[in-house]
Amino acid sequence: MAFGHKTGNYYRGRYKAASGKYESVRDSAGNVVRFRTKTEAKQAAEAEEVKVRQGLWRDPAAGRITFGEYVSRWYAEQELAASTMQNYKRHLEQHLLPDFEEKPLAEISRQDVAAWEKREKAEYAASSVKTWHSTLHLVLEDAIAEGLIETNPATKRRGRGKRAGRSRDRGPEKVVTDALGILLVAERMAILSGRDDEFVACVQKGYTGMRWGELVGLETEFVRPAGFRVEWQLYELDSGELVRCPPKDDSYRTVDGPEFLTRLVRDHVASKKLAPCPCHGKRYVYSAVGAVKGGQPGAKLVDVARAAGVSTGTVSNVLNRPEHVAAATRQRVEEAVADLGFVRGVREPGEAAHWRRNGFSVWQFTPAVSGWYPKKAPQEARPVPVRAEPWPGVPVRGRNSQGRATACWVPIQTGLTPHGLRHTHKTLMEELGTPKVLMDERMGHIDGSVSARYSHVTAVMRERLCRDLTDLWHRSLDARARMSPGSPVAVLDRLLKERLEAGVLELTA
CATH class of the missing domain: 1.10.150.130 (Tyrosine recombinase, N-terminal domain)
Structure with a gap:
């Protein structure tokens, strides 16, 4: 029973708490409240007893625990x-x-x-x-x-607060590109890395909208004739560890692949000797460029081959068995070696198990998109130095690379990010008039509206989208061929030649 208890020249409100013991009425800081009259003290105590009976009572002393103490316990209890x-x-x-x-x-x-x-x-x-x-x-x-x-x-x-409406937390609009932009960025990335992985991955991301973790975590067993099965992703923690986990929001799905894309990815897998990665024991479609041997940047063997218009095997013969190479070819290779500042053994790309998000974006994707290397002490941001031939240019590396370059890359779509290719894919589907239910399925989104429950993906929808994406791809190849009929990237060069040999490409717009 609640009552007022006189203590000195004030009254305390006393009530029976949930523990069965009598407590004094306290404020939010846990201090005993001092009342002027016995009636006020009793009324406050009765109010606390009502909270006890309704299960709403809070122990004021409990609030004295600090935020730091509580958070330490709270975090330890989470299982996420x-x-x-x-x-x-x-x-x-x-x-x-x-x-x-x-x-x-x-x-x-x-x-x-x-x-x-x-x-x-x-x-x-x-x-x-x-x-x-x-x-x-x-x-x-x-x-x-x-x-x-x-x-x-x-x-x-x-x-x-401030009446700012929807603009209050509005960020910059996401930058997107078009089908030709996807192709040009993919080509530059392959030129920078000296291999086809980046070309194939960029095209796949632009034409499927897969998330970064889903692309990096794509295992060879999930590359299928009809498309790509998303069962896992690789999530990169701050420690650098790559965790194999389910896709975001459990968005398991099969992303339909146009025939040109599935063939491109299957050929890429077939051309590589893929071993299980040491992290997870799985065979992944894509690997990363390994660390630079010797710790110094420099031109690569493939750069010399591209500049001289020969194979890497021919360059190797010039360096090791020059007597087996024709004099004219040997002279072209030696000139390319001198122009690019190639030093044997300085840089040969190895392969790491997986791409790292930051390294991929900063040193491969962004230079390909903007034509600029980022600022990194002691160097300021600078254009990617290239030799103009063969088009679109071969990067010049090593000392005085800026002085030895004859050109630099112009921006393709400044501000585009790897995630921007996911936005690009959604935008392309919007332009093609793809039904929303199919777009949501490809992107791994969930539409909880009533109308979505009555919409279903059909084979006709899938076939039409694949046909439209193939048409975009062919048009981008044709536009690229009009710029130059060949490419220093082997896989793209082969695709351009196939279009020319099939007689479906005219080099004039």
Whole structure:
């Protein structure tokens, strides 16, 4: 039974708590409330007893636990995917604990959260701050469920703040390209790497819309005549470890592949001696360019071969058995060696098990797209130096590469990212008038609307899309051939010659 108890010159409200013991009425900070009259004390105590009977009572002392203490326990109790655990850890350690670690849960106010959010937005993108705010809200909601606090100070109150509408958290529009752009970027990437992997992967990403992790994690057993089965992805953690896990949102699916694309990927697999990777013991379609031997950049054997218009075997013969090579050919190779600054043994590309997202984007994709290498101390951002012939140019590497170059690449689509190819694929399907239900299936999206429940993918839809994508591919090959009928990239050179020999290509627009 609740009652008011006089202590000195004030009254305390006393009530029976859930434990059966009598407690004093306390404020949100856990301090005993001092009442002027016995009636006020009794009324406050009766209100607390009502909460006890309704199961809504919170122990005020529990709110004295600090945010840091609670978060340590909270994180340890989570059993989520490695990628999610990594993201939560980054949000907590880098953005929440520096401000709230020593603060008791019960003392975190809306004003504290608002001030933190304002400081973060001064340094980071609004979309990122929104994500971290969601993590804070989740942690405090769980603290409410445990009876540690009564309200969540991170809850957004509707109708408050600056009236900015939809533009408040709007980021820059995603850059996309077209079918010819996909082809040109793929060619440049293959030229930079000196092999076909990047060409095939770029084309596959642009014509399927597969996520980065799904492409890197594509195993050879899931390359099928009808398309590509998405069963796994490789997710890269901050530690560098690549975790083999289900695709995002369990978006298992088969992505229909036009005949030209499935043949391109199957031929690529057949041309390589693919061994199980040391990470997972699986055979993956794509591998990465290995580390540079000797630790110094320089022209590669394939660069010399392209510049001289011969095979890598011929270059090797010139270097090792010059007497077996015709004098004119030997002279062309020796001139290419001198022009490119080729040094034997400095750089020969090995192969690593998997691409790394950052290295792939910064040193292969972005230079191919923009024509510029990024800034990296002590060097500033700089154009990719190339020799103009054969078109579209052979990169010049090594010392004084800028001085020995005769040209540089112009941008194809500045701002395009690897994920932008996924947006590109969706945009291409929109242009082709592809039914939404088929687009959602290919992209791995879920449409929960009522209308989507009555829409179904048919064989006719699949055939039409594959036919339309093939037409786009052929038109991009024709446009590329009008720029130059050959390519230093072997796989593209073969495709261009096939179009010419079939008599379906005219070199004039």
